[in-house]
Amino acid sequence: MVSRATASVPPVPEPPEPPVPREPLVLGIESSCDETGVGIVRGTRLLTNTVSSSMDEHVRFGGVIPEIASRAHLDAIIPTLGQALAEAGVELDDVDAIAVTSGPGLAGALMVGVCAAKALAVATGKPLYAVNHLVAHVGVALLDTSLFDGGQLPDNLGALLVSGGHTEILRVRNLADDVELLGATIDDAAGEAYDKVARILSLGYPGGPAIDTIAADGDRTAFRFPRGLSAPKYMKSKADGGHRYDFSFSGLKTAVARCVEQFEARGETVPVADIAASFQEAVVDVITSKTVMACREHGITTLLLGGGVAANSRLRALAAQRCAEAGVELRVPKPSLCTDNGAMVAALGAQVMVSGAAASDLDFAPDTSMPVTSSHL
Amino acid sequence: MLILAIETSAVASAALVTDHGPPTALPRVRAEFVTEDTRSHAEVLAPGIRQMLDDAGTGPGDLDAVVAGVGPGPFTGLRSGIVTARTLSFVWNRPLHGMMSLDSVAWRVAVDGVHDDAGSDFLVATDARRKEVYWARYRLADGMPELHDGPHVGPAAGLPQLPVYGAGAGLYADVVDAVPGYAMIQPEAGALGELALLRLAAGARPVDTTPLYLRESDAKVPGPRKRATGAGRS
Numbered sequence: 001m002v003s004r005a006t007a008s009v010p011p012v013p014e015p016p017e018p019p020v021p022r023e024p025l026v027l028g029i030e031s032s033c034d035e036t037g038v039g040i041v042r043g044t045r046l047l048t049n050t051v052s053s054s055m056d057e058h059v060r061f062g063g064v065i066p067e068i069a070s071r072a073h074l075d076a077i078i079p080t081l082g083q084a085l086a087e088a089g090v091e092l093d094d095v096d097a098i099a100v101t102s103g104p105g106l107a108g109a110l111m112v113g114v115c116a117a118k119a120l121a122v123a124t125g126k127p128l129y130a131v132n133h134l135v136a137h138v139g140v141a142l143l144d145t146s147l148f149d150g151g152q153l154p155d156n157l158g159a160l161l162v163s164g165g166h167t168e169i170l171r172v173r174n175l176a177d178d179v180e181l182l183g184a185t186i187d188d189a190a191g192e193a194y195d196k197v198a199r200i201l202s203l204g205y206p207g208g209p210a211i212d213t214i215a216a217d218g219d220r221t222a223f224r225f226p227r228g229l230s231a232p233k234y235m236k237s238k239a240d241g242g243h244r245y246d247f248s249f250s251g252l253k254t255a256v257a258r259c260v261e262q263f264e265a266r267g268e269t270v271p272v273a274d275i276a277a278s279f280q281e282a283v284v285d286v287i288t289s290k291t292v293m294a295c296r297e298h299g300i301t302t303l304l305l306g307g308g309v310a311a312n313s314r315l316r317a318l319a320a321q322r323c324a325e326a327g328v329e330l331r332v333p334k335p336s337l338c339t340d341n342g343a344m345v346a347a348l349g350a351q352v353m354v355s356g357a358a359a360s361d362l363d364f365a366p367d368t369s370m371p372v373t374s375s376h377l
Numbered sequence: 378m379l380i381l382a383i384e385t386s387a388v389a390s391a392a393l394v395t396d397h398g399p400p401t402a403l404p405r406v407r408a409e410f411v412t413e414d415t416r417s418h419a420e421v422l423a424p425g426i427r428q429m430l431d432d433a434g435t436g437p438g439d440l441d442a443v444v445a446g447v448g449p450g451p452f453t454g455l456r457s458g459i460v461t462a463r464t465l466s467f468v469w470n471r472p473l474h475g476m477m478s479l480d481s482v483a484w485r486v487a488v489d490g491v492h493d494d495a496g497s498d499f500l501v502a503t504d505a506r507r508k509e510v511y512w513a514r515y516r517l518a519d520g521m522p523e524l525h526d527g528p529h530v531g532p533a534a535g536l537p538q539l540p541v542y543g544a545g546a547g548l549y550a551d552v553v554d555a556v557p558g559y560a561m562i563q564p565e566a567g568a569l570g571e572l573a574l575l576r577l578a579a580g581a582r583p584v585d586t587t588p589l590y591l592r593e594s595d596a597k598v599p600g601p602r603k604r605a606t607g608a609g610r611s
Contacts, residue, residue, distance in 0.1 A: 060598050067452065067594030074456050074588065078463050092468060108453045111419045115457045118423030119464035123437065199599070362424040
């Protein structure tokens, strides 16, 4: 990089760092998948949560198309930003910091939000915090006053994040600097499996709500579909080369396809509701059993459920039942805070700022596989 | 006028361009930054702009407009410049103008006086990856480049038989008439800003910053599902 300035001005002395407010006003930008989100919080208080989704443009493909999502982000980001500021009644001048999802997510999609956030930082001179999308899904819980008292997360907290892009079990000691990944999917995310199975069953996109609805009329014990990575040989700990808290859903999807084809080959009507209910049971059973096991074995006493699939009725019901049996408190933020949004990014940004962490350098790159151990850059 | 121009259809670049000076003088670049790299726009652009503004002692109050190159160019890099320009324009409340990125190279050709074959056309081409180029056809009129065809995207071998300027010429010098000394140059914010200022001063109709992708996303609507078993359909 070369910088060739012809006008010269005397260097301006750096102003002293202002003290970090206890409840900073933070504007957060989220663009890791198909939702363009801008949220504004004051500390743990939600002021606005504006989301523009390109989901409708992905319907005919049966899944999120990264380039289409990226194009939609470019068109949506400024209108969404303007709307969020107007709804919150906030001027950019008043904002203490900008926060943005720097990963994990789709490269081209992340890039739009990251460039917008960097430009906001340049234009306003405000500090910028590049934060982790998954940790933000946990941080969002602080904004839902019905979940925890006192505006802080409880001790011995775990999180189960289930969405179209993620299926992870986290242990959360400190949002700003101490989050551990206990387990994750090794192939498809749970929400992705829902989308693919919905396509097999001709139920449309997105698959989660479609399958959840029709499964209500089906028998979840009609078929015994596989629970991935549950065989004893996989149940060794990660340290011993096992997949004790990990998930796999690609075999399940194939098993559903084979089941459907067997009905078709015999010329019989496919029992869509029974297959949907049995598929859903397989997903939810393996997710909740492994998560509750992780809670027991790691002393987790409160479990936060997040991600778009947290809206799934059977996941909520079985998680509630198994957590209760294990003596684990289950908390689920309201749906608008579970799906991808900018408020969660702002909420985590505020926590990182209050922790005293340095703002991100402007030259950071989006990280498509940013690990949860890196809560911010 | 003083404008901030941002151009990321190939390399990442930004420039402060002014037409303050004698009425007959051409606009000049007051400060600029240019990268060699075509794949790190999201990292370098914002810090580059901030450093350039700081070094030049220029604040938003000094700027009359923001100009963005709108391509054609590889999608991700192109978007980085457009979203940056849109955001700066939004926050600073300054007008935003789009400029077709290949015009930058055409303006270099006009200013440098290398295309002395008056009245004849020339091409500008940049790398579109996938063994193709983005290209457009220009003619000089009163020292100004006029766009006569394009922009298009396609294989270099399909270009009209005309002298070709820009990095797309150098990449395919075996099949096109690459102009020596101009076969590696890229669209840059400085030249783009100079031409933008001339057009603004001449009262040209403003252009928005809709990106010129020229290609659809690669997504295909899925066909019938693949069968997990060998069983035929009933």
